[in-house]
Amino acid sequence: MKNLFVCAATCLHNTAIDEKLALTHLAWQRLVNDELSFSDDVPVLAIAEVRFPDKPVLLAPRDMPKRKVTSPEGKAAFFHAIAHVEFVAIYLAWDIIYRFRGMPQQFYQNWLRVADEEAQHFELIRAHLQAMDVDYGDLPAHGGLWDHAKDTAHDLLARLAMVPRCMEARGLDVTPAIIEKFNSMGDVTSVKLLTRILTDEVGHVERGSYWFKYVCQQQGVDDIEAKYQQLIKQYYIGGKPKGPFNREMRIIAGFSTAELDWLELP
Numbered sequence: 001m002k003n004l005f006v007c008a009a010t011c012l013h014n015t016a017i018d019e020k021l022a023l024t025h026l027a028w029q030r031l032v033n034d035e036l037s038f039s040d041d042v043p044v045l046a047i048a049e050v051r052f053p054d055k056p057v058l059l060a061p062r063d064m065p066k067r068k069v070t071s072p073e074g075k076a077a078f079f080h081a082i083a084h085v086e087f088v089a090i091y092l093a094w095d096i097i098y099r100f101r102g103m104p105q106q107f108y109q110n111w112l113r114v115a116d117e118e119a120q121h122f123e124l125i126r127a128h129l130q131a132m133d134v135d136y137g138d139l140p141a142h143g144g145l146w147d148h149a150k151d152t153a154h155d156l157l158a159r160l161a162m163v164p165r166c167m168e169a170r171g172l173d174v175t176p177a178i179i180e181k182f183n184s185m186g187d188v189t190s191v192k193l194l195t196r197i198l199t200d201e202v203g204h205v206e207r208g209s210y211w212f213k214y215v216c217q218q219q220g221v222d223d224i225e226a227k228y229q230q231l232i233k234q235y236y237i238g239g240k241p242k243g244p245f246n247r248e249m250r251i252i253a254g255f256s257t258a259e260l261d262w263l264e265l266p
């Protein structure tokens with residue numbers, strides 16, 4: 001397994017969780033050691049061939065039970081939801097590598113690093129859950145996260161707009177208040193974990209912004225901000241996400257003031 005695209009195919013088309021995690025770390029290690037091949041004569045299967053484990057059972061967001069993080073059950077349910085976000089994020093990072101060929105080697109290096117960090121996030125959260133006697137898969141999870149990948153499987157700009165520059169960017173908006181909540185409860189472990197993840201996620205969104213601009217320039221798109229608006233309007237159900245937005249972190253992650261002003265318009 002010394003070819004990047006063979007590793008990607010293996011992670012996307014198999015369901016075994018531990019093997020997926022181990023292979024993700026191995027691929028990154030091979031890249032660091034300069035032992036990874038980037039030759040892309042590996043066929044691209046349709047996104048419908050991507051496989052997820054039988055558990056967790058996936059539910060529509062409206063069917064997910066609502067609980068407060070101040071109760072033990074609520075805290076476990078919250079971290080189970082985060083574990084699922086991180087698990088799908090591993091797939092999202094591998095999928096952008098697998099599906100969009102012909103980009104510079106740096107593109108693949110960047111997203112493999114993201115895949116490796118998402119696998120670390122998943123492992124950290126899973127261990128945190130296990131300390132609460134819950135494992136990933138014991139509770140139902142949000143079934144809609146992969147939809148954005150399916151919707152944008154044919155269009156790299158749309159993928160970058162919707163996944164790092166929309167879904168992952170939402171994490172920057174909402175996580176600080178959640179960290180504050182656990183802080184006020186004196187839950188140091190949860191605070192540390194979520195802070196570590198938040199720091200990494202700024203980098204993921206920033207890579208999304210970087211490559212969004214790169215592909216715009218490559219495709220001769222003059223007005224990068226107008227393109228972002230158009231793609232969000234086209235792919236985001238409801239037209240665009242609702243704030244409040246974390247302007248400070250989003251600026252660090254490559255958003256322009258004009259993009260943020262547009263997002264904040266009612």
Ligand SMILES: [Fe+2]
Binds near residue numbers: 086121201
């Ligand atoms: Fe993550």
Ligand SMILES: [Fe+2]
Binds near residue numbers: 089168200201
């Ligand atoms: Fe991420």
